[in-house]
Amino acid sequence: MSSKVNYLSCPDLSKARLKGDGTKVVPFDMEPDHRLIEAYKGKKYFIKTYGCQGNVRDEETMAGLLEALGMERTSRPSESKISIVNTCAVRENAESKVYGEIGKFKSIKEKDKDFVLCVSGCMMQEEGKANLIVDSYPQVSIVFGTHNINSLYDLLLENLLKKERFVDVRSFPGEIVEGLPYKRLLPYKAYVDISYGCDKFCTYCIVPYTRGRERSRRMGDILAECKKLYAEGYQEVTLLGQNVNSYGKDIGEYGFSDLLEEVAKIGIPRIRFLTSHPFDFEHSMLEAIAKYPNIMPWIHLPLQSGSDDMLRRMGRRYTQKEYLSLVEDIRRTIPGVSLSTDIIVGFPNETDEDFDATLEVAKQVAYESAFTFIYSPRNGTPAARIKDNVSDKIKHERFVRLTKVIEASVEKSSDLMVGNTYDVLVDGPSKRDKEVLSGYTEGNKLVNFKGPQYLVGCIVPVKIIESHTYSLIGELVGDPLLHKAKFVGDLLRRDPVVEEYQRVDQAIKEDGKLMEAIDSLPQVKKDAALSIGSLNYEEKRNTLLKLEDMLNTHPMIKNRENLYSQIQDLIEELRGILS
Numbered sequence: 001m002s003s004k005v006n007y008l009s010c011p012d013l014s015k016a017r018l019k020g021d022g023t024k025v026v027p028f029d030m031e032p033d034h035r036l037i038e039a040y041k042g043k044k045y046f047i048k049t050y051g052c053q054g055n056v057r058d059e060e061t062m063a064g065l066l067e068a069l070g071m072e073r074t075s076r077p078s079e080s081k082i083s084i085v086n087t088c089a090v091r092e093n094a095e096s097k098v099y100g101e102i103g104k105f106k107s108i109k110e111k112d113k114d115f116v117l118c119v120s121g122c123m124m125q126e127e128g129k130a131n132l133i134v135d136s137y138p139q140v141s142i143v144f145g146t147h148n149i150n151s152l153y154d155l156l157l158e159n160l161l162k163k164e165r166f167v168d169v170r171s172f173p174g175e176i177v178e179g180l181p182y183k184r185l186l187p188y189k190a191y192v193d194i195s196y197g198c199d200k201f202c203t204y205c206i207v208p209y210t211r212g213r214e215r216s217r218r219m220g221d222i223l224a225e226c227k228k229l230y231a232e233g234y235q236e237v238t239l240l241g242q243n244v245n246s247y248g249k250d251i252g253e254y255g256f257s258d259l260l261e262e263v264a265k266i267g268i269p270r271i272r273f274l275t276s277h278p279f280d281f282e283h284s285m286l287e288a289i290a291k292y293p294n295i296m297p298w299i300h301l302p303l304q305s306g307s308d309d310m311l312r313r314m315g316r317r318y319t320q321k322e323y324l325s326l327v328e329d330i331r332r333t334i335p336g337v338s339l340s341t342d343i344i345v346g347f348p349n350e351t352d353e354d355f356d357a358t359l360e361v362a363k364q365v366a367y368e369s370a371f372t373f374i375y376s377p378r379n380g381t382p383a384a385r386i387k388d389n390v391s392d393k394i395k396h397e398r399f400v401r402l403t404k405v406i407e408a409s410v411e412k413s414s415d416l417m418v419g420n421t422y423d424v425l426v427d428g429p430s431k432r433d434k435e436v437l438s439g440y441t442e443g444n445k446l447v448n449f450k451g452p453q454y455l456v457g458c459i460v461p462v463k464i465i466e467s468h469t470y471s472l473i474g475e476l477v478g479d480p481l482l483h484k485a486k487f488v489g490d491l492l493r494r495d496p497v498v499e500e501y502q503r504v505d506q507a508i509k510e511d512g513k514l515m516e517a518i519d520s521l522p523q524v525k526k527d528a529a530l531s532i533g534s535l536n537y538e539e540k541r542n543t544l545l546k547l548e549d550m551l552n553t554h555p556m557i558k559n560r561e562n563l564y565s566q567i568q569d570l571i572e573e574l575r576g577i578l579s
């Protein structure tokens with residue numbers, strides 16, 4: 001079964017560190033080859049993604065490429081003709097899961113020799129991993145990396161024509177590819193990449209090697225994507241970057257607060273952003289968040305460690321004091337803000353004092369939520385070369401102690417919410433009980449409550465009645481049908497046809513002569529009617545006919561009528577959604 005492996009390119013960590021000569025933007029304008037369409041049209045594809053939101057967004061691009069071949073998504077790998085395992089490399093346990101997942105495809109490939117398994121994502125960008133995968137798993141046909149998702153068609157075609165296996169993992173991302181197709185996973189909340197890669201090189205982190213140096217997308221491209229999401233009715237957009245706060249530094253014309261303001265002005269009800277690096281956080285960003293009610297009062301601000309010595313050795317570029325003063329500024333500028341964080345326990349040679357400093361900061365900040373990790377050495381990173389004197393047992397004990405401190409503040413913040421009502425964007429019925437919906441508050445707290453499934457994708461008020469550590473129980477406030485009707489009304493308002501109608505209507509109202517003619521019509525009609533049988537009937541009738549003719553043929557009025565009839569069709573469609 002195992003055929004020849006063609007290595008078109010392999011990752012090289014020394015190249016992965018290199019910075020490009022400015023960000024080059026290249027358009028993706030590749031039409032799929034007709035032979036690919038003939039082979040895969042009407043067939044199914046399956047994608048399993050591990051890791052962060054960046055990987056989820058990449059999955060949408062891969063799905064878009066496959067759907068452009070006429071393929072359909074399936075949740076059952078055994079039904080698929082093409083499957084992709086999209087991997088994560090940030091910690092060892094993420095990698096272990098990938099091997100198990102790839103193993104599951106062995107029997108599928110044995111039954112169907114034309115079945116194509118691709119492996120992609122961050123883990124493939126590590127030196128040696130792609131070779132290991134193709135050597136150990138003959139069911140894998142194609143390996144590609146994070147920088148060349150746009151090579152998928154070429155690789156699929158080569159594989160189709162030659163029946164050989166291909167590894168193409170590039171290391172040097174000198175460019176940003178715009179215009180790739182995508183298929184969104186959800187119709188009401190979306191991720192939008194604002195930058196790729198990371199320039200911070202924290203000593204424990206593999207991301208700058210797997211995702212490359214930081215490249216910001218052009219503001220115009222980001223805004224165009226957000227405007228499209230707005231017109232499509234999206235309720236929430238999360239702007240994604242490994243370090244959103246340094247957005248635009250490579251372009252030099254605008255920064256993250258400028259982008260935030262421009263995105264907020266589009267009018268999408270909820271804007272979020274991930275992830276903030278304390279080093280690049282500027283007060284102007286807080287002012288933008290405070291100014292626009294649709295920028296959610298939630299900031300994910302990784303601490304990693306509370307000890308200055310650890311922070312220095314992690315290469316984080318801030319001290320405990322600087323972090324705490326930023327937190328103070330955030331809490332002062334954005335009242336009611338929710339703060340979440342990432343903390344690593346057991347970085348090499350972490351002392352009891354270092355760890356105590358982390359506990360102290362966690363207590364002082366009183367995070368509304370947090371992700372805690374035990375340090376996992378990543379080959380190729382500076383920290384992986386440090387000889388560590390801390391045992392796994394101590395690391396686990398520290399992890400448990402930290403979890404307790406975090407849970408105490410999470411619980412406290414949840415308890416304070418009981419009795420109050422919050423807007424919740426409804427995600428979907430719970431797997432266990434179809435009548436129970438779940439969703440997130442503006443501060444990113446998970447709430448479960450009873451309600452009809454048709455509320456999925458709507459923002460509804462929910463009163464919190466019970467608090468659990470990691471979720472809240474609530475009660476829907478008000479009539480669910482009215483919430484749905486409001487949602488549908490909002491969709492209608494956002495439709496470009498409605499916007500165009502309002503624009504044309506406004507232009508007509510501002511045209512003094514035209515309005516005079518429109519306003520005079522009832523009187524001119526009346527005069528003509530009253531003059532029937534009198535001498536000036538002909539004259540009055542002619543005036544009326546001329547006026548009606550002018551109004552009926554006026555381009556602006558014709559345009560408005562045409563748009564109005566399109567709106568009637570839209571309303572019919574929305575009536576369908578409501579019923």
Ligand code: 5AD
Pocket residue numbers: 090091204205206302304342343344373374375376377378
């Ligand atoms: N070990 C443990 N945790 C890590 N993270 C990144 N690299 C490692 C590592 N080698 C954590 C950091 C980061 C989050 C996404 O993953 O806390 O913020």
Ligand code: SF4
Pocket residue numbers: 198199200201202205206207208242243277
């Ligand atoms: Fe990794 Fe640090 Fe960059 Fe975050 S800021 S992606 S932890 S290198």
